[in-house]
Amino acid sequence: MSQETLVTFIRNHTRLDSPSYLPEIKLHLADEAFDLWEATERQMGTTHLAPPFWAFAWPGGMALARYVLDHPDLVAGRRVLDLAAGSGVVAIAAAMAGAKEVTASEIDPLAVTAITLNATANGVSVRTVLGDILDGDGEDAQVVLAGDVFYEKLMAERVMAFLERVTRRGAQVMVGDPGRTYLPRTRFQQAAVQQVPVNRALEDADVKTTTVWRLPVTVSPDRTD
Numbered sequence: 709m710s711q712e713t714l715v716t717f718i719r720n721h722t723r724l725d726s727p728s729y730l731p732e733i734k735l736h737l738a739d740e741a742f743d744l745w746e747a748t749e750r751q752m753g754t755t756h757l758a759p760p761f762w763a764f765a766w767p768g769g770m771a772l773a774r775y776v777l778d779h780p781d782l783v784a785g786r787r788v789l790d791l792a793a794g795s796g797v798v799a800i801a802a803a804m805a806g807a808k809e810v811t812a813s814e815i816d817p818l819a820v821t822a823i824t825l826n827a828t829a830n831g832v833s834v835r836t837v838l839g840d841i842l843d844g845d846g847e848d849a850q851v852v853l854a855g856d857v858f859y860e861k862l863m864a865e866r867v868m869a870f871l872e873r874v875t876r877r878g879a880q881v882m883v884g885d886p887g888r889t890y891l892p893r894t895r896f897q898q899a900a901v902q903q904v905p906v907n908r909a910l911e912d913a914d915v916k917t918t919t920v921w922r923l924p925v926t927v928s929p930d931r932t933d
């Protein structure tokens with residue numbers, strides 16, 4: 709699938725708009741998921757069976773992006789990784805807040821293309837990584853941000869193991885979550901609670917109480933650097 713095909717598909721199925729909760733950020737957004745998912749399968753074929761997560765700003769990502777914009781010291785001058793970035797909403801917030809370098813990780817090629825389009829629309833630079841990095845430790849990222857990643861059991865277990873490896877090498881981890889089933893709440897400290905307006909077609913609600921969580925740093929005792 710050529711890059712041009714992916715760009716055309718995104719432009720044809722979205723509009724450039726700001727979530728009401730994040731008027732500073734423009735994203736290529738869709739209004740509803742099912743027709744878009746069907747169009748994705750029809751036009752992209754079997755290589756794109758993932759739901760179109762990239763066409764929405766999820767409550768966890770919006771809360772985390774809001775937190776980053778309101779607390780720029782968290783990321784300013786630091787290398788930031790946005791894990792499972794979707795539209796790239798959190799990565800874009802980090803770049804706007806003055807991060808030195810921002811990387812967005814995704815497994816969906818359409819998301820990676822959307823992140824680049826969205827970053828450009830906001831006049832910021834975000835590096836994208838296509839593929840699964842969950843068996844690693846986030847390499848040299850000093851801050852790892854993850855919006856709405858605890859919605860599925862196996863993924864949540866792998867994400868949690870990844871985030872714990874990140875904290876063991878001394879990096880900071882923040883998570884945005886609207887109460888998804890598989891978030892292991894007791895492992896986190898609450899940083900902020902927000903009332904986030906959401907897309908009723910996705911969440912069956914108009915507003916979701918969403919928490920920004922901090923994972924305490926637990927540097928491994930056998931680390932020397």
Ligand SMILES: C[S@@+](CC[C@H](N)C(=O)[O-])C[C@H]1O[C@@H](n2cnc3c(N)ncnc32)[C@H](O)[C@@H]1O
Nearest residue numbers: 761765766769792793794813814815816855856
């Ligand atoms: C609910 S969306 C959240 C997107 C964004 N963080 C937000 O809050 O708007 C979850 C995203 O995780 C991505 N994803 C799933 N498994 C992944 C993995 N192993 N590595 C990176 N991204 C992954 C999906 O493609 C999807 O875009």
